[in-house]
Amino acid sequence: MRATYLLGDCAVELREVPDPVLLEPTDALVDITASCICGSDLHHYHGPAVAARPIGHEFVGRVAEVGSAVSTLKPGDFVIAPFTINCGSCEFCLQGLTTSCLRAGSWGRTNSRDSACQAEAIRVPLADGTLFKVDAAVDDALLPSLLALSDVYGTGYHAARSAGVREGDTVAVIGDGAVGLLAVLAASQLGAERIILMGRHADRTDLGREFGATDVVSERGEEGIATVREMTGHGAGKVLEAVGLLPAFEQAIGIVRPGGTISRVGVPQYATGPVGREFFGPNVTLTGGVAPVRSYIGDLLPGVLEGRANPGRVFDSVLPLDRVAEGYAAMEARTCLKVMLRG
Amino acid sequence: MRATYLLGDCAVELREVPDPVLLEPTDALVDITASCICGSDLHHYHGPAVAARPIGHEFVGRVAEVGSAVSTLKPGDFVIAPFTINCGSCEFCLQGLTTSCLRAGSWGRTNSRDSACQAEAIRVPLADGTLFKVDAAVDDALLPSLLALSDVYGTGYHAARSAGVREGDTVAVIGDGAVGLLAVLAASQLGAERIILMGRHADRTDLGREFGATDVVSERGEEGIATVREMTGHGAGKVLEAVGLLPAFEQAIGIVRPGGTISRVGVPQYATGPVGREFFGPNVTLTGGVAPVRSYIGDLLPGVLEGRANPGRVFDSVLPLDRVAEGYAAMEARTCLKVMLRG
Numbered sequence: 087m088r089a090t091y092l093l094g095d096c097a098v099e100l101r102e103v104p105d106p107v108l109l110e111p112t113d114a115l116v117d118i119t120a121s122c123i124c125g126s127d128l129h130h131y132h133g134p135a136v137a138a139r140p141i142g143h144e145f146v147g148r149v150a151e152v153g154s155a156v157s158t159l160k161p162g163d164f165v166i167a168p169f170t171i172n173c174g175s176c177e178f179c180l181q182g183l184t185t186s187c188l189r190a191g192s193w194g195r196t197n198s199r200d201s202a203c204q205a206e207a208i209r210v211p212l213a214d215g216t217l218f219k220v221d222a223a224v225d226d227a228l229l230p231s232l233l234a235l236s237d238v239y240g241t242g243y244h245a246a247r248s249a250g251v252r253e254g255d256t257v258a259v260i261g262d263g264a265v266g267l268l269a270v271l272a273a274s275q276l277g278a279e280r281i282i283l284m285g286r287h288a289d290r291t292d293l294g295r296e297f298g299a300t301d302v303v304s305e306r307g308e309e310g311i312a313t314v315r316e317m318t319g320h321g322a323g324k325v326l327e328a329v330g331l332l333p334a335f336e337q338a339i340g341i342v343r344p345g346g347t348i349s350r351v352g353v354p355q356y357a358t359g360p361v362g363r364e365f366f367g368p369n370v371t372l373t374g375g376v377a378p379v380r381s382y383i384g385d386l387l388p389g390v391l392e393g394r395a396n397p398g399r400v401f402d403s404v405l406p407l408d409r410v411a412e413g414y415a416a417m418e419a420r421t422c423l424k425v426m427l428r429g
Numbered sequence: 430m431r432a433t434y435l436l437g438d439c440a441v442e443l444r445e446v447p448d449p450v451l452l453e454p455t456d457a458l459v460d461i462t463a464s465c466i467c468g469s470d471l472h473h474y475h476g477p478a479v480a481a482r483p484i485g486h487e488f489v490g491r492v493a494e495v496g497s498a499v500s501t502l503k504p505g506d507f508v509i510a511p512f513t514i515n516c517g518s519c520e521f522c523l524q525g526l527t528t529s530c531l532r533a534g535s536w537g538r539t540n541s542r543d544s545a546c547q548a549e550a551i552r553v554p555l556a557d558g559t560l561f562k563v564d565a566a567v568d569d570a571l572l573p574s575l576l577a578l579s580d581v582y583g584t585g586y587h588a589a590r591s592a593g594v595r596e597g598d599t600v601a602v603i604g605d606g607a608v609g610l611l612a613v614l615a616a617s618q619l620g621a622e623r624i625i626l627m628g629r630h631a632d633r634t635d636l637g638r639e640f641g642a643t644d645v646v647s648e649r650g651e652e653g654i655a656t657v658r659e660m661t662g663h664g665a666g667k668v669l670e671a672v673g674l675l676p677a678f679e680q681a682i683g684i685v686r687p688g689g690t691i692s693r694v695g696v697p698q699y700a701t702g703p704v705g706r707e708f709f710g711p712n713v714t715l716t717g718g719v720a721p722v723r724s725y726i727g728d729l730l731p732g733v734l735e736g737r738a739n740p741g742r743v744f745d746s747v748l749p750l751d752r753v754a755e756g757y758a759a760m761e762a763r764t765c766l767k768v769m770l771r772g
Contacts, residue, residue, distance in 0.1 A: 157770070177663075178687060181688065183688040183712060184686060184731075185710075185712065186687035186688065186711055186712070228751055235717040248712075248714075320520075335704075341700040344521060344526060344529035345521070345524065345529065347525040350709060353706075353709060354704070354705040354706060354708075354709050356705050357690075357703065357705045357706075358701050358702060358704060358705065359701060359704045359705070360700065360701055360704075361678075361697070361699075361701060361702045361703075361715070362697040362699050362700045362701065362702070363696075363697060363700075365697075365699050365715065365718065365719065366693060366696060366717070366718045366719060367528075368529055368718065368721055369526060369528065369529070369591075369716075369717070369718030369719065369721070370718070371591075371714060372704070372708065372714065372715040372716075373712075373714040373715075373716075374709070374712070375708065375709045375710065375711065375712030375713070376709060376710055376712065378712070382687065
């Protein structure tokens with residue numbers, strides 16, 4: 087089969103590799119229908135050259151074969167795979183914090199393992215706990231939104247849910263990438279009355295408005311903070327930070343209302359930051375983290391199947407797998423928002 | 430009247446000063462029955478020498494005179510004063526976040542204002558919103574616990590409440606000062622099943638056990654972290670940090686369970702700190718802040734009046750006001766936990 091290998095230094099390569107095989111009785115093999123490129127893949131892509139390794143952690147597909155201990159899946163099942171491997175039965179999985187699974191750990195299926203999914207097929211460890219079976223007919227129109235459930239939709243939802251967004255809230259979303267836009271969608275679904283999207287790419291913020299943003303603020307830094315404070319009086323009660331860079335975190339602190347909450351889903355690219363009196367004086371809460379998307383699929387799938395939510399709109403480019411390098415280049419150049427790869 | 434003046438460089442002085450007078454129609458004058466010395470006063474006490482200024486922000490007393498716009502209080506009323514001035518009617522006061530009062534602001538009655546309370550009498554601005562009237566007979570036995578409601582009991586309660594402590598929780602409390610001990614009491618009142626108190630002063634942790642601590646850990650740093658992790662398996666779900674120093678914050682991060690909450694009520698003595706992947710990976714929430722104690726007095730007073738809670742036990746020394754300097758020296762030397770001053 088063919089699989090994408092990361093080389094670093096702005097290069098990926100589609101290689102012919104052996105087909106995956108079952109290694110553990112809890113494994114399943116999945117033929118990948120569609121996968122996609124994540125903003126976090128880009129960090130590795132434009133990073134330094136590395137020893138070639140498979141890449142990709144978001145996919146949907148059909149089960150091809152299951153190990154002897156897999157009990158809930160059978161060949162032919164259509165499945166959504168969250169971006170982490172989960173056992174489904176440890177205390178953290180049972181409480182919904184699948185990213186802290188004791189058997190697979192956070193970021194279980196990291197890019198350095200054999201299980202990477204910008205490929206034609208994949209071996210999925212702990213398949214019963216990891217894969218979510220879709221009991222519905224799947225057609226091409228539905229595919230992007232199902233694929234979004236493997237990461238970005240659940241991650242945007244995690245931002246809003248961790249922040250406790252509810253009916254009538256004023257929410258600010260920092261970042262107009264796929265996760266930020268889906269945080270807008272999630273905030274809207276949870277009943278936010280006002281959703282201020284902070285982003286500078288008009289085509290993206292236009293989609294954000296369709297997802298429910300009531301206002302768009304294109305300024306950043308001090309200027310952006312001043313604008314949001316002026317719009318809201320004392321700041322936004324819930325701030326969803328979907329970037330991960332220190333200036334975005336500082337911007338979140340600048341626009342949050344006293345007693346409010348900052349919820350982060352952009353992986354912090356900083357080790358230390360302001361965490362003293364900016365938080366303490368106004369009683370600001372900091373929450374969020376790596377999204378346990380596996381535990382959200384069940385909540386979010388009905389809206390997708392019933393056509394109430396269309397998170398797949400974040401995929402503005404669909405490429406066959408053999409054009410994966412083009413997909414990386416386009417996302418790197420920001421000429422597209424998010425690339426879907428057909429397996 | 431006599432009032433305590435801070436000089437810095439480990440000195441305070443009781444001075445004869447003019448009696449306070451009403452300056453605004455919303456003011457009240459209060460004859461102070463008892464006040465106390467706060468850990469935060471000590472920061473100024475052992476800090477550099479300063480121009481003499483009045484000090485103290487926790488007191489109970491009897492209303493002596495009210496301004497023409499004061500409607501809920503009359504001379505003779507016994508009142509508890511929270512450590513901030515609150516208007517009681519702005520949007521933040523109405524939502525219970527009295528420390529973000531729009532008229533008085535956080536830390537409204539700072540030590541640099543005329544209104545300081547290690548004195549015989551005080552002028553209280555915005556008296557209707559600030560003072561809490563006690564509709565019960567007050568005797569000497571009750572006095573320490575009523576005084577504790579002006580700061581330390583409400584602050585400990587804020588730690589537990591912000592963390593969302595509830596029935597069955599495992600809670601760790603960092604710090605065996607008055608606030609840490611009262612965080613133990615509050616966690617116990619909120620139903621925590623296991624309360625691990627981290628502190629090294631046996632006389633204090635003994636009181637912590639009486640307040641509800643089920644375990645005491647005297648080790649700090651890596652050793653303390655290892656002990657708590659071993660005791661709890663994956664850490665404490667709720668960590669109440671009542672110190673404010675960076676090592677205590679790091680200790681909190683070390684002992685919190687994935688998906689858990691760190692609630693701070695010790696004023697951070699650091700501007701930046703670890704706030705990246707330690708929080709993000711395990712989905713740890715950071716909350717707490719300056720306690721809006723005014724809004725908690727109504728919840729906590731019944732327990733005190735009915736004898737169910739005795740937070741006043743943190744006062745292990747009672748001195749007449751003219752021995753205030755002795756009180757500071759004792760708290761500085763840690764020969765006593767918290768000093769009550771009789772007005």
